[in-house]
Amino acid sequence: MTQSNTFSALESEVRSYSRAFPCTLQKAQGAEIWDIEGRRFLDFLAGAGSLNYGHNNPQLKQALLDYIESDAITHSLDLQTTAKETFLRTMNKLILEPRGLEYVMMFTGPTGTNAIEAAFKLARKATGRTTIVSFTNGFHGVTNGALAATGNQHHRQGAGIPLSGTFVIPYDGYMEGLDSVAYLEKLLSDPSGGLDKPAAIVVETVQGEGGLNAASFEWLKKLQKVANDNDIVFIVDDIQAGCGRTGTFFSFEPAGLNPDMVVLSKSLSGYGLPFALVMIKKDIDVWKPGEHNGTFRGNNHAFVTATAALEHYWKDDTFAQDVRAKGEHLGQRLQALQTRFPEEVVEVRGRGMMRGIRCADPDKAAKISAFCFQHGMIIERSGPHDEVVKCLMPLVTPTDQLDEGLDILEKACVAVFNG
Ligand SMILES: *Cc1c(COP(=O)(O)O)cnc(C)c1O
Numbered sequence: 001m002t003q004s005n006t007f008s009a010l011e012s013e014v015r016s017y018s019r020a021f022p023c024t025l026q027k028a029q030g031a032e033i034w035d036i037e038g039r040r041f042l043d044f045l046a047g048a049g050s051l052n053y054g055h056n057n058p059q060l061k062q063a064l065l066d067y068i069e070s071d072a073i074t075h076s077l078d079l080q081t082t083a084k085e086t087f088l089r090t091m092n093k094l095i096l097e098p099r100g101l102e103y104v105m106m107f108t109g110p111t112g113t114n115a116i117e118a119a120f121k122l123a124r125k126a127t128g129r130t131t132i133v134s135f136t137n138g139f140h141g142v143t144n145g146a147l148a149a150t151g152n153q154h155h156r157q158g159a160g161i162p163l164s165g166t167f168v169i170p171y172d173g174y175m176e177g178l179d180s181v182a183y184l185e186k187l188l189s190d191p192s193g194g195l196d197k198p199a200a201i202v203v204e205t206v207q208g209e210g211g212l213n214a215a216s217f218e219w220l221k222k223l224q225k226v227a228n229d230n231d232i233v234f235i236v237d238d239i240q241a242g243c244g245r246t247g248t249f250f251s252f253e254p255a256g257l258n259p260d261m262v263v264l265s266k267s268l269s270g271y272g273l274p275f276a277l278v279m280i281k282k283d284i285d286v287w288k289p290g291e292h293n294g295t296f297r298g299n300n301h302a303f304v305t306a307t308a309a310l311e312h313y314w315k316d317d318t319f320a321q322d323v324r325a326k327g328e329h330l331g332q333r334l335q336a337l338q339t340r341f342p343e344e345v346v347e348v349r350g351r352g353m354m355r356g357i358r359c360a361d362p363d364k365a366a367k368i369s370a371f372c373f374q375h376g377m378i379i380e381r382s383g384p385h386d387e388v389v390k391c392l393m394p395l396v397t398p399t400d401q402l403d404e405g406l407d408i409l410e411k412a413c414v415a416v417f418n419g
Contacts, residue, residue, distance in 0.1 A: 017045075020369065021378050028055030031397040031405075033378070042405040044372075044379040044393045049208060049240040049354070052267035053309055054394040060271045063308035064301055073300050078107065078293075083303035090307045094314050095249055096279075101258065103279035106287070107298035110274030112239040112265035113141025116202070118292045119261050119278050120145050120165075123200035123233040125291075126284045131198040133184065133232075135171040137210030137384060140202060140237055149202055151210060152384070167195055171207065172215035181222040188230050200233035200261075201226075205251040205351075208240035211358070211383025212350035212390060217255035224257050233284060235261045239276075243267035244395055246352030247324035249314060260284055268302070270309030275302035323395050326402060327352040330391060333406045337413055344417045355391055362387040364416050371412035377405050 007018060023035040031054055033041045043055070053060060068074075073081045088105060096103060106122075108115045120132055134140070134149035141147065142155055148163035150156065156163060170180040187193035205220060207213045215223075227234035236259040241251035243264065248254060250262065261284065265276035274296070313319040331348065334357050338345040347358040359365040362385040369389060372379045382390045393405060 017380070020380070021373055030054040030057075031394045031401050040376055041373075042377040042393070042397075042401060042408070044377055044391050044405050044409075046392050046394045047272055048266065048380070049245060049392050050266040050272050052243050052245060052395045053270045053313065054396045055272070057271065057309075057396070059312045060305040060308045064271065064305050067301070067304045075296075076298070076300060077295065078297045081298075081300055081303070083300040083307070084298055087303040087307045090310045094310045099250070099253065101279075102282065103262065104282055104285050106278040106280055106285075106292075108276050108278060108292065109294035110265075110276055110296050110299050110302070111141070112263070112276055113143045113146045114294065115239070115263045115265055115276035115278050116140045116146040116149070116237065117143055119202070119235050119263050120149070120200065121292055122278070122280065122284065122287060123235065123261070124165075126286050127199040127231075127233060129197055129199040130165050131196050132166045133198045133201040134166050134168050135180075135203060135207075136168060136174045137171055137207050137213060138168075138202070138204060138237075139207065139209035167198065171210075171213055172219040173213060181219060181226055184223075185226050188226070197230070198232050200235050202235040202237055204237050204241060205255065206241045206246060206354055208354065209382050211388045212354060212356045214349065214351040220252065220255040220257060224259070227260075233260045235259060235263065237263050239263055239265045241351075241354060243270075244313070244320060244323055245354050245392075247327050248320055251351075269299070269306045271302070271305035273299055273302040273305055275299050275306060319395075323353055326395070326397070326399070327355070329399075330355050330402070330406070333403075333410075334391070337410065341413060341417050345413070349388060350390075353391070353393065353395055356382070356388045358383065358388045360387075365389050367416045368409070368412040371415055372408050375408050375411065377408045379405075379409065 025033055026036045027034045031043050033043050106118060108118045124130060132149055137151045138149060140149045144159055144163060147156060147159055148166040169184055170178055187195040205215055224234050236252050238251050260281050262279040268277060269275035330353060334348045334355055337357055338348050344360055345357045346360050349356055349358055365381050365387045369379055369381055380390055382388050
């Protein structure tokens with residue numbers, strides 16, 4: 001069997017990214033990956049935002065190697081370990097306290113979607129209500145509870161049973177001139193509005209999979225106020241936009257939010273290790289012991305690398321400032337593409353280092369991604385028609401590699417739009 005047909009013969013049809021990027025990866029460092037043929041790629045996908053600190057980050061790797069070498073605990077269910085204790089303290093001291101946030105932390109099974117399931121279950125249990133308000137183009141994972149709050153039909157139709165318990169309303173900017181927070185407020189205050197009082201509202205501040213729609217801070221603040229005024233649990237899904245991606249640790253910091261629950265995963269371990277966390281305001285933490293359990297709650301190796309990432313990058317604002325500066329630069333270069341191809345690049349979207357270009361023609365977005373792959377860069381698309389070419393490079397990408405990648409993207413635009 002050749003390398004490529006090993007996968008088509010033995011791996012399920014469900015595989016997806018590997019179809020767009022047919023290569024077998026072997027080695028990676030920072031923002032660079034090499035395949036078995038020695039081809040080098042810049043990684044502008046970065047594990048869909050799971051590799052904010054780059055591949056095999058040296059500081060994180062050393063902390064993990066030291067931990068493993070000392071025969072410390074790898075698996076422990078939810079027993080207390082030194083790795084967990086250090087993580088809890090470090091997260092509290094470096095991230096929560098300086099931001100005036102008070103949460104207890106719940107470690108769920110290691111996927112984002114499991115943490116979302118836990119957040120929804122807890123909101124329902126704490127309020128005695130059912131409905132979760134979600135948004136158009138939202139993405140919260142593919143297990144059935146989270147999937148019910150996810151917009152994308154391609155994903156929804158995989159459920160095979162009716163998805164229920166959610167109520168979808170338009171995200172900020174979904175329809176010109178429509179104020180969806182005012183709409184929600186009206187439904188909640190109208191005894192004949194048809195909306196049962198919700199348990200929770202779940203929102204992404206920037207919709208990662210939904211096409212890099214960035215909500216305005218004003219809209220987010222009003223949304224939180226409606227939740228607070230109506231005693232509805234306000235959940236921010238910061239799985240993709242969090243951990244520094246938008247230029248602050250939490251994506252909601254510049255909007256001044258104080259959510260009732262925050263869900264993190266993807267880049268939380270910092271090393272690409274599976275790890276998910278729900279942060280909960282203490283008065284909502286009404287779980288009975290083990291009520292939402294799981295064998296892999298709290299991955300000790302991930303605790304170690306997550307702690308190392310916090311220690312290395314989040315002791316002061318230097319790293320975040322650097323991300324904001326690179327984010328600005330990224331925005332300017334994408335803006336230049338829109339100026340150059342106004343008919344083709346109809347919008348620059350996103351915030352911080354999660355930005356992209358919306359193409360008028362989804363086929364051309366696909367061709368841009370394919371051209372980039374041929375020229376040494378892995379870059380994905382998102383949005384309802386996969387029409388948004390999405391830059392999600394590691395936050396630690398050196399400026400020269402950032403520009404190298406953006407040069408490839410520019411060449412791709414020239415080739416695809418002029419060809
Ligand atoms: C990726 C993602 C999830 C789901 O996380 P998984 O680990 O893939 O289950 C949920 N919400 C958002 C915003 C995501 O980007």
